Amino acid sequence: xxxxxxxxxxxxxxxxxxxxxxxxxxxxxxxGVLRIVNVAHGSLYAYGAYTAATIGLAVAxxxxxxxxxxxxxxxxxxxxxxxxxxxxxxxxxxxxxxxxLQLLITFxxxxxxxxxxxxxxxxxPIFAADPVKLLPNVSVLGVNYTSYxxxxxxxVALATLLGLRYFLRHTLAGAVILAVTEDRxxxxxxxxxxxxxxxxxxxxxxxxxxxGGALASPTTSLVPGMGTDMIVLSFAVAATAGLGQxxxxxxxxxxxxxxxxxxxxxxxxxxxxxxxxxxxxxxxxRPMGLFGTSKVRKI
Amino acid sequence: xSARSSVPRIAVLLAVLAAALLPVLMPSWATLVTxxxxxxxxxxxxxxxxxxxxxxxxHAMFFGAGAYAVAFWGKYVGAGDLALFLVIGPLLAMALGxxxxxxxxxYREIFFGMLNLAFSMVLWSLxxxxxxxTNGADGIRVARPTLLGMAFTPEVxxxxxxxxxxxxxxxVSYGVQRYLDSPLGHMLRAIKxxxxxLEYLGVSARRILLxxxxxxxxxxGLGGVLVAxxxxxxxxxxxxxxxxxEFVFIAIxxxxxxxxxxxxxxxxxxxxxxxxAAKLANAWQLILGIVLIVIIMYAPNGLIGLFRxxxxxxxxxx
Numbered sequence: 036x037x038x039x040x041x042x043x044x045x046x047x048x049x050x051x052x053x054x055x056x057x058x059x060x061x062x063x064x065x066x067g068v069l070r071i072v073n074v075a076h077g078s079l080y081a082y083g084a085y086t087a088a089t090i091g092l093a094v095a096x097x098x099x100x101x102x103x104x105x106x107x108x109x110x111x112x113x114x115x116x117x118x119x120x121x122x123x124x125x126x127x128x129x130x131x132x133x134x135x136l137q138l139l140i141t142f143x144x145x146x147x148x149x150x151x152x153x154x155x156x157x158x159x160p161i162f163a164a165d166p167v168k169l170l171p172n173v174s175v176l177g178v179n180y181t182s183y184x185x186x187x188x189x190x191v192a193l194a195t196l197l198g199l200r201y202f203l204r205h206t207l208a209g210a211v212i213l214a215v216t217e218d219r220x221x222x223x224x225x226x227x228x229x230x231x232x233x234x235x236x237x238x239x240x241x242x243x244x245x246x247g248g249a250l251a252s253p254t255t256s257l258v259p260g261m262g263t264d265m266i267v268l269s270f271a272v273a274a275t276a277g278l279g280q281x282x283x284x285x286x287x288x289x290x291x292x293x294x295x296x297x298x299x300x301x302x303x304x305x306x307x308x309x310x311x312x313x314x315x316x317x318x319x320x321r322p323m324g325l326f327g328t329s330k331v332r333k334i
Numbered sequence: 335x336s337a338r339s340s341v342p343r344i345a346v347l348l349a350v351l352a353a354a355l356l357p358v359l360m361p362s363w364a365t366l367v368t369x370x371x372x373x374x375x376x377x378x379x380x381x382x383x384x385x386x387x388x389x390x391x392x393h394a395m396f397f398g399a400g401a402y403a404v405a406f407w408g409k410y411v412g413a414g415d416l417a418l419f420l421v422i423g424p425l426l427a428m429a430l431g432x433x434x435x436x437x438x439x440x441y442r443e444i445f446f447g448m449l450n451l452a453f454s455m456v457l458w459s460l461x462x463x464x465x466x467x468t469n470g471a472d473g474i475r476v477a478r479p480t481l482l483g484m485a486f487t488p489e490v491x492x493x494x495x496x497x498x499x500x501x502x503x504x505x506v507s508y509g510v511q512r513y514l515d516s517p518l519g520h521m522l523r524a525i526k527x528x529x530x531x532l533e534y535l536g537v538s539a540r541r542i543l544l545x546x547x548x549x550x551x552x553x554x555g556l557g558g559v560l561v562a563x564x565x566x567x568x569x570x571x572x573x574x575x576x577x578x579x580e581f582v583f584i585a586i587x588x589x590x591x592x593x594x595x596x597x598x599x600x601x602x603x604x605x606x607x608x609x610x611a612a613k614l615a616n617a618w619q620l621i622l623g624i625v626l627i628v629i630i631m632y633a634p635n636g637l638i639g640l641f642r643x644x645x646x647x648x649x650x651x652x
Binding site for chain 2: 125129134140144150271308318
């Protein structure tokens with residue numbers, strides 16, 4: 036493997052890892068607080084992408100630069116509206132019920148969203164590459180790459196990581212979320228509205244999935260099934276890192292992103308295999324994930 | 335205590351008769367009923383694990399293993415016999431189940447589900463990407479097999495397959511019921527209610543769960559063989575995570591407390607899909623999703639639960 040290809044693989048891996056991180060950190064956050072694995076998370080990613088493309092294509096007629104705010108608007112819109120409705124009306128009634136029922140509710144939402152997506156946006160690929168074209172290309176060690184992918188995406192991911200860290204560790208709202216996660220009853224007893232915390236957390240997590248999708252939309256064609264693949268991939272990252280681990284998700288996303296990028300250049304047919312193989316191997320050795328703290332077995 | 339044997343025999347008898355006779359009146363239903371029964375067999379496996387409180391979100395790997403056992407035989411060995419397929423498919427799935435099971439039975443709840451998912455996605459990506467051997471996403475066509483050396487026309491074969499499947503359903507349902515009523519089955523349920531106490535009694539919970547897991551893998555493989563033969567194709571989608579989700583869905587839809595729930599759930603699932611695909615131009619997923627939410631919200635014991643509450647003695651298949 037010559038050095039140009041190695042650089043190319045690193046850049047590919049970096050931009051891909053940034054997207055995967057955004058989605059999986061949302062999944063991880065929701066699991067950490069609500070104890071629910073959201074199967075519809077990939078659909079939120081897909082809706083973020085499609086909504087961003089739809090808004091972007093509409094505002095691009097006014098000015099192509101408006102496609103950038105469109106990305107953000109789309110993700111917040113999807114996260115707050117769809118995420119909010121989902122938590123309030125579908126998840127809230129099943130808290131405390133059997134785990135399998137909670138999981139299946141989100142599976143049902145996945146089926147509904149997947150179907151609606153085909154009905155709304157059709158099955159033809161949609162392209163909305165304006166934001167990528169507007170930013171110049173950069174040359175990294177002799178390799179040309181879009182600055183959207185190698186600068187903007189990693190920056191957004193980094194900002195999200197630092198922002199989440201700051202929010203959870205250094206603000207009152209973050210402390211409230213941590214309190215509810217730690218001990219819901221005690222938190223409620225001191226006057227914290229746990230239901231509101233769940234709702235807001237779910238909206239944040241859903242927005243992160245949608246943001247991942249919105250940011251991915253200019254770099255790829257939007258096709259049915261994009262969310263179906265993303266959900267298992269973000270599962271793989273979140274589970275490998277340890278569910279609920281935010282910094283861990285970043286490290287794992289980077290590792291899986293790079294591993295996948297290199298394998299594409301070495302042995303392309305194993306591209307899809309890599310994340311799952313890593314997940315199996317890690318979970319076999321450390322079931323709580325790389326960064327998860329292990330729970331002592333009762334017996 | 336067993337809620338499982340409380341579905342009236344007359345209802346079971348009616349359902350069996352309906353499955354046997356309806357396709358005679360409506361030939362186009364023969365394959366549909368076969369698919370319902372075959373999926374019900376897979377769901378029986380999910381129900382076994384649910385008894386222990388564990389949800390496998392990767393059971394499609396055994397379904398896929400059974401289907402691809404048939405497909406690979408056709409591609410690399412040549413013409414085959416259904417009787418042979420019904421042996422090698424489930425055995426392959428069982429062997430895979432024993433191997434994967436050795437690892438996954440160490441974990442519970444979300445970790446059990448996740449690890450199953452991971453293993454099934456490994457199988458899926460191999461089936462999808464090793465294009466050279468598997469034809470990738472196109473899948474492998476499965477030729478109509480003989481049965482004990484006898485060849486059939488397509489019209490006759492669909493009935494042969496239907497009645498064979500129906501016979502297998504009766505056999506495995508009886509077997510699963512016996513298993514769940516046996517000490518092994520009771521210990522399996524104890525994993526859900528109180529695993530610690532089970533271990534204090536000197537029983538290895540892992541071993542108990544492994545037995546259940548291997549049996550459920552066997553059932554997954556059996557269903558896979560039947561579906562691959564009925565649909566005459568095996569594709570990587572058979573092992574994809576949405577398929578696993580579908581099986582869990584059917585188990586909850588029908589009611590996980592009862593073997594009959596597997597078939598009631600499969601009947602409703604396939605029927606809604608069949609009708610909606612024909613009438614509502616691809617809105618079947620939407621409709622099934624809404625049905626699932628309604629069932630979970632208002633009838634957590636599934637269709638069989640509804641049926642038992644109302645105590646309708648002779649309501650035919652829902």
